[in-house]
Structure formats: C-alpha cells, structure tokens
Amino acid sequence: KPEKIEEYKVLHAVVWPEVLKTIHRCNLRNYTIHLLDGQVFARFDYVGDDYEADMALMAADPATQRWWTHTKPCFENHAIQEYYRDMEEIFFTE
Numbered sequence: 001k002p003e004k005i006e007e008y009k010v011l012h013a014v015v016w017p018e019v020l021k022t023i024h025r026c027n028l029r030n031y032t033i034h035l036l037d038g039q040v041f042a043r044f045d046y047v048g049d050d051y052e053a054d055m056a057l058m059a060a061d062p063a064t065q066r067w068w069t070h071t072k073p074c075f076e077n078h079a080i081q082e083y084y085r086d087m088e089e090i091f092f093t094e
Helices: 002-013 016-025 051-060 063-076 076-080
Strands: 028-038 039-046
Touching: 002 028, 002 063, 016 028, 016 051, 016 063, 051 063
Parallel strands: none
Antiparallel strands: 028 039
16 A cells, blocks of 8 residues: 555564564575565565465464564555465576
8 A cells, every 4th residue: 555655664674573583484585575666576585395384384473463463454455365476487597
C-alpha cells in the first residue's frame, strides 16, 4: 500500500532478532528486500532440503507471527491473504 511504504521501511530498518533467527533456522540466506515504484521484491538463497517444511516452521513461529501482524497490512492484497508469490527465474549466472 502506498501509504504504508515508509512504515514498511522503518520496520525493516530494525528487524526483530527473533525473526532473524527464524529466517536463518529456516535455511534462508542472503535475504534481500527491494522497493521499486511501490512494488516490493524479495530475494533469498534457500540452502535447506525441504522448503515446504521450513516455510511451515517459519509460519508456526510465534515471533514471526507477531512480526507479520505489522508487515502484512502493508501489502495491497492483505484482504485476500496473498502476500508473497514466487517469481519465475529466467536468468542466473555465477
């Protein structure tokens, strides 16, 4: 939501340590969030072997659930329960 962009930026300037621990425990590395013309793009490397299980672990974490009560209302699609979508990778090089 355009009116929530600054709030979202402030939240991510000081992410709660418990949330950062959960991100790491769920095998996400090099997690970055970018903003372009009001659109939020996130990117991370997944280093685990069961993505669905790790995402379920993250969703079950009480600190992450509390964090989401602050971050999810910043999204346009909050009312329809859609916050994140996987994007198709069309190019990668090391």
